[in-house]
Amino acid sequence: MVVPTYLAVDVMGGDASPHLFVSATLLFLKHYPHARVTLFGDQAAIQAALTESKTALPQSLNRLTTVHCAQIVSPNEKPSSALRHSQQSSMWMSLLALAEGRADAVLSPGNTGALMAIARHLVGTVAGIERPAICKPMPTLGRCCYVLDLGANTAATAEQLEQFALMGAALVESEGISPALVGLLNVGQEAHKGTDLLRAASERLKACSRYRYAGYVEGDALYTGAVNVVVCDGFTGNIALKASEGLARYLAADMRRYFSTNYWRKLLGFGVKHFAKGWFKGLNPASYNGALLIGLKGVVVKSHGGADGAGFYAALKVALEQAERKPHSVLASWIERS
Amino acid sequence: MVVPTYLAVDVMGGDASPHLFVSATLLFLKHYPHARVTLFGDQAAIQAALTESKTALPQSLNRLTTVHCAQIVSPNEKPSSALRHSQQSSMWMSLLALAEGRADAVLSPGNTGALMAIARHLVGTVAGIERPAICKPMPTLGRCCYVLDLGANTAATAEQLEQFALMGAALVESEGISPALVGLLNVGQEAHKGTDLLRAASERLKACSRYRYAGYVEGDALYTGAVNVVVCDGFTGNIALKASEGLARYLAADMRRYFSTNYWRKLLGFGVKHFAKGWFKGLNPASYNGALLIGLKGVVVKSHGGADGAGFYAALKVALEQAERKPHSVLASWIERS
Numbered sequence: 001m002v003v004p005t006y007l008a009v010d011v012m013g014g015d016a017s018p019h020l021f022v023s024a025t026l027l028f029l030k031h032y033p034h035a036r037v038t039l040f041g042d043q044a045a046i047q048a049a050l051t052e053s054k055t056a057l058p059q060s061l062n063r064l065t066t067v068h069c070a071q072i073v074s075p076n077e078k079p080s081s082a083l084r085h086s087q088q089s090s091m092w093m094s095l096l097a098l099a100e101g102r103a104d105a106v107l108s109p110g111n112t113g114a115l116m117a118i119a120r121h122l123v124g125t126v127a128g129i130e131r132p133a134i135c136k137p138m139p140t141l142g143r144c145c146y147v148l149d150l151g152a153n154t155a156a157t158a159e160q161l162e163q164f165a166l167m168g169a170a171l172v173e174s175e176g177i178s179p180a181l182v183g184l185l186n187v188g189q190e191a192h193k194g195t196d197l198l199r200a201a202s203e204r205l206k207a208c209s210r211y212r213y214a215g216y217v218e219g220d221a222l223y224t225g226a227v228n229v230v231v232c233d234g235f236t237g238n239i240a241l242k243a244s245e246g247l248a249r250y251l252a253a254d255m256r257r258y259f260s261t262n263y264w265r266k267l268l269g270f271g272v273k274h275f276a277k278g279w280f281k282g283l284n285p286a287s288y289n290g291a292l293l294i295g296l297k298g299v300v301v302k303s304h305g306g307a308d309g310a311g312f313y314a315a316l317k318v319a320l321e322q323a324e325r326k327p328h329s330v331l332a333s334w335i336e337r338s
Numbered sequence: 339m340v341v342p343t344y345l346a347v348d349v350m351g352g353d354a355s356p357h358l359f360v361s362a363t364l365l366f367l368k369h370y371p372h373a374r375v376t377l378f379g380d381q382a383a384i385q386a387a388l389t390e391s392k393t394a395l396p397q398s399l400n401r402l403t404t405v406h407c408a409q410i411v412s413p414n415e416k417p418s419s420a421l422r423h424s425q426q427s428s429m430w431m432s433l434l435a436l437a438e439g440r441a442d443a444v445l446s447p448g449n450t451g452a453l454m455a456i457a458r459h460l461v462g463t464v465a466g467i468e469r470p471a472i473c474k475p476m477p478t479l480g481r482c483c484y485v486l487d488l489g490a491n492t493a494a495t496a497e498q499l500e501q502f503a504l505m506g507a508a509l510v511e512s513e514g515i516s517p518a519l520v521g522l523l524n525v526g527q528e529a530h531k532g533t534d535l536l537r538a539a540s541e542r543l544k545a546c547s548r549y550r551y552a553g554y555v556e557g558d559a560l561y562t563g564a565v566n567v568v569v570c571d572g573f574t575g576n577i578a579l580k581a582s583e584g585l586a587r588y589l590a591a592d593m594r595r596y597f598s599t600n601y602w603r604k605l606l607g608f609g610v611k612h613f614a615k616g617w618f619k620g621l622n623p624a625s626y627n628g629a630l631l632i633g634l635k636g637v638v639v640k641s642h643g644g645a646d647g648a649g650f651y652a653a654l655k656v657a658l659e660q661a662e663r664k665p666h667s668v669l670a671s672w673i674e675r676s
Contacts, residue, residue, distance in 0.1 A: 076528075091364040141591055151525055154533060187489055188577040190414075194573070195492060219580025223588035234576055235532070238525040239570075242557025244585045250561035251589065253479050258616065268609050278596065 002034040002335055003274045004063075005323045007316070008094040008103035008174040012041040012072045013110030020309040021109065022049035028316040029060035035320055036063045038091035038097065043068035069093050073114045075305060082114035083121060091115060095122045098298045105299035107290075107315055110210035112302055116152055116293060123298045126328055132158075133164050134173065134234070134302065136241070139288060141238035142225020143181065143241075150291060151238035154311030158200040161231055163206070169211035177228060179210065183217030185232035185240075190216075194288035205231070210334055213325065287311070290318030297332070299323050340372040342401075343661050346432040346441035351448030351643065358647040359447065359618065360387035363646075366654040367398035373658055374401045376427035376435065383407035387663070407431050409498045411452045413643060417524055418450035421459060429453060433460045436636045440515060443637035443661035445628075450640055454490055454631060461636045464666055466673040469494075470633035472572070473509065474579070477626060478564020481519065484509055489576035497538040499569055500546070505632045506567030507549035508669035515527040515566060517548065521555030523578075528554075529639050540551035543569070548672055625649070628656030635670070637661050 009025060011018035018041050025037055039046055046066050071081045071089035086092050091110045097103040099122040109113050116132060125132055133149035146168050149156065156164065165182050172180035184202055186194040191202075195214060205213045214227050219240055221230055234238070259269025289311035293300040299322040303315035347363060349356035356379050363375055376445040377384055384404050409427035410425045412562055426429050429448045436440050437460040446453050454470060463470055471487035484506050487494065494502065503520050510518035524532040529540075531554060543551045552565050557578055559568055570578070597607025627649035631638040637660040640654035 058628060064582055078494040139588060139592070140590065141595065154525060185577060187492060187573055219577040219582075220584025220587065222581050223584035226621060232577075235525055239557040239574055240577050243493060243556075243560050244581050246558025246561035247582045248589075249558065250477060250479065251586075254477070257479065271606050 004034050005105075005256075005320055006034045006038070006103045007319050007323065008040060008097040008106045009316070010040045010094040010106065010108035010110060011046065012069070012090040013075060015304065015306045016308055016312075017044050018042065019049045019052075022046055023053040024309040024312040025064070025316065026050075026053050026060055028313055029063050030057055032317075032320060033063075038065045038067055038083040038094075038103065040067050040094040040097075041067050042072075042090075043256055048133045067093055067097075067203040068130045071110050075111050077111055077114055079111075079113040081118035082111065083117045085148075086114070086118070092118055093301070094124070095119050099123045105301060105319040107301045107319040109303040109305050109307060109312065109315075110201070110303075112151070115300065115302060119293055119296050119300050123296045123300065125295050126297055126332045126335060129163050129167065129295040129331070130160055131163075132293050133167060134237075135168060135292045135294045136288065136290075138222050140223055140225030143228050144172065144175065144177065145222065145225055145228055145230065145330075147222055147230045147232070147237055147241070148230060148294060149232065149234040149237050150241050151234045152293070153234040155235065156233040158197055158204055161198075161201040161233070162204040163295070164207050165213075165229065165231045166208065166210060166334065167327075167331060168231060170219075170334060171292070171294060171327040172211075172228045174325040174327040174330045175285050179212050181214050181226075182211045182229040182231060183214040183227035185221070185230050186216035186218065187237060188216065188218065201231075257314075259318065287314060290315035292318070292327075294320060294327065297328055298329065299326070316323070342372050342374045343443075343658055344374045344376070344441045345657050345661065346376050346435040346444045347654070347657075348378045348428040348432040348446035348448060349384065350407070350428040351413060351446065352641065352650075353644045354650075355447065356380065356383050357387045357390075359650045360384055361391040362647040362650040363402070363654065364388075364391050364398055366651055367401050368395055370655075370658060371397075373400075374449060374661055376403045376405055376432075376441065378407050378432040378435075380410075380428075399449060405431055405435075413447050414450050415449055415452055417449075417451040417455035420449065421455045424456070426451070428459070430456055432439050433457050433638070436461055436638070437461045443639060443657040445639045445641060445657040447641040447643050447645060447650065447653075449643075450489070453638065457631055457634050459640050461634045461638065463633050464670045464673060466496055466631040466633055467501050467505065467669070468500075470631050471505060472575075473506060473632045474570075474626065474628075476560050478561055478563030481566050482513065482515065483560065483563055483566055483568060484566045485560055485570070485575055485579070486632060487565045487570065487572040487575050488579050489572040491572040493573065494571040496535055496538040499536075499571070500542040501633070503518070503543050503551075503567060503569045504546065504548060504672065505665075505669060506569060508672060509630070509632060509665040510549075510566045512621075512663040512665040512668045517550050518566040519552050519564075520567040520569060521552040521559055521565035523559070523568050523574060524554035524556065525631045526554065526556065539569075552653065625652060628653035630656070630660060630665075632665065633669075635666055637664070637666065651655065
């Protein structure tokens with residue numbers, strides 16, 4: 001018998017909340033029969049979405065429960081304010097379910113800062129980890145590659161970068177790849193490159209025996225698959241990721257423009273769109289939806305606030321996978337034994 | 339009568355030196371009859387390339403001269419060492435031609451740090467500019483957009499970021515777009531985002547009347563065309579650019595992989611490659627070759643060291659354009675009158 005996995009899903013605070021998220025969840029339940037989902041949000045809106053949705057199957061609905069939450073954390077609310085004033089929100093209630101052991105993972109499309117603050121408060125960080133980080137897998141043709149931090153910490157000390165490396169390596173280890181190959185993001189590979197802080201962090205990464213340290217890597221390492229983990233502060237990571245998203249969107253738009261300028265190109269564009277759907281979808285950042293808040297004593301996944309149904313579905317899959325891999329347990333056992 | 343424009347072209351220090359660069363120059367001279375080029379490098383190697391090249395036309399050769407240089411600045415040489423020990427190098431000699439008014443612009447594929455150091459020494463910075471920056475135009479569907487600094491300065495003070503903004507705006511102004519719209523790169527658009535340094539820089543940018551200040555922009559602004567100038571320190575800019583290059587290369591490789599998996603996809607891939615060459619080429623970072631070293635009292639263009647002939651040709655065009663626009667004169671006149 002397959003052990004069921006319980007997901008606490010906050011469906012509020014996104015652009016498409018909760019309608020598309022509810023139907024994505026129903027489709028997800030249909031495809032993953034061992035998943036159990038509790039939806040947190042406005043009961044009336046969720047019920048309306050459930051009633052309308054055509055993908056609902058009785059056997060899926062058996063594995064779905066709903067918890068009504070009167071509050072929503074707004075996208076612009078400051079983390080400190082959310083922490084004080086949103087105890088009745090779908091975000092808070094879903095994280096509380098994780099903290100109390102009623103769920104194996106949380107997924108939320110809401111305010112990232114608030115999610116991080118409430119998760120730190122309710123779930124807590126793994127002992128030895130100062131601050132959680134935001135982490136995403138990148139598309140590569142080589143090794144699987146996770147980048148962190150992607151924006152939780154505008155600045156990071158050498159010690160924190162060392163912790164990010166360990167967090168990323170635990171994530172890779174929980175996927176069955178051991179030891180992880182870890183690189184530190186810099187403007188060149190030579191030892192003298194970058195700042196004093198990076199050189200200090202590099203010395204620390206060198207000394208760790210849980211992973212292999214590959215030294216400095218440059219920005220292209222996010223997509224080459226040369227390493228399994230790219231470590232950086234949240235400012236640098238956020239800008240590298242958003243620049244990449246901007247380029248992907250530009251290329252997709254440029255492609256549409258190019259393939260509309262004459263009859264032959266239109267025909268070719270039609271062919272590409274219909275017969276190379278898989279490749280074309282790769283240009284859409286939504287297909288890589290689902291970032292991990294890593295360093296916490298549980299699995300918390302952040303969906304892009306602007307995600308559509310397909311994007312939310314992708315994030316649900318990430319939450320399920322991570323709930324089963326439990327990277328936080330690997331991390332905790334490493335720190336405990338060191 | 340069209341006034342001739344003189345380019346001093348260092349053909350050494352790149353992966354394809356000097357062969358492909360010499361033939362690219364001959365093609366360039368053929369297409370731009372008002373251009374005059376002096377090649378700096380190893381005379382024997384240049385002569386061999388000239389003899390072999392089939393694109394050479396007698397009327398192009400009339401506008402081409404060669405200066406033999408016994409030294410080459412190696413790609414790994416430290417800037418301080420290049421400054422002391424490379425007075426006979428093709429890099430030094432070409433920059434000296436610019437400094438002495440014998441050329442309107444320099445193009446070099448060599449060591450960026452050495453090029454910057456020697457250019458600062460021989461050509462000098464515009465009065466009021468502490469440090470030059472590396473700047474590139476980005477592909478967008480909206481406004482033309484220049485990003486700086488892309489790696490000359492690992493860190494930058496608020497004053498230096500203010501100077502970068504002015505340098506970028508002068509570049510845009512010299513293209514006939516006035517006033518430029520300038521954004522400061524950050525992890526969010528809200529006033530409280532980022533570091534104290536960025537907030538201090540933002541106050542300075544607000545106060546300048548030479549351009550319109552758009553406030554903070556995020557990483558995707560490199561490709562949206564939302565602003566004409568994106569200002570950042572060289573660490574952030576370098577990583578954003580290299581991450582983008584990595585993504586472009588990944589997408590091109592993934593496309594090749596996708597279009598080779600079955601017969602129909604191969605056929606479609608053939609169609610795309612042959613009938614959508616223009617779009618496909620856009621995935622190649624080489625087609626955007628030619629970065630400006632801006633803030634200097636003259637036009638210095640850096641070609642990617644790994645550029646092929648087509649890439650070097652693109653950089654020659656950038657050098658010619660900038661030699662005619664003279665952004666450093668706009669910058670100097672702004673600073674003088676302020």
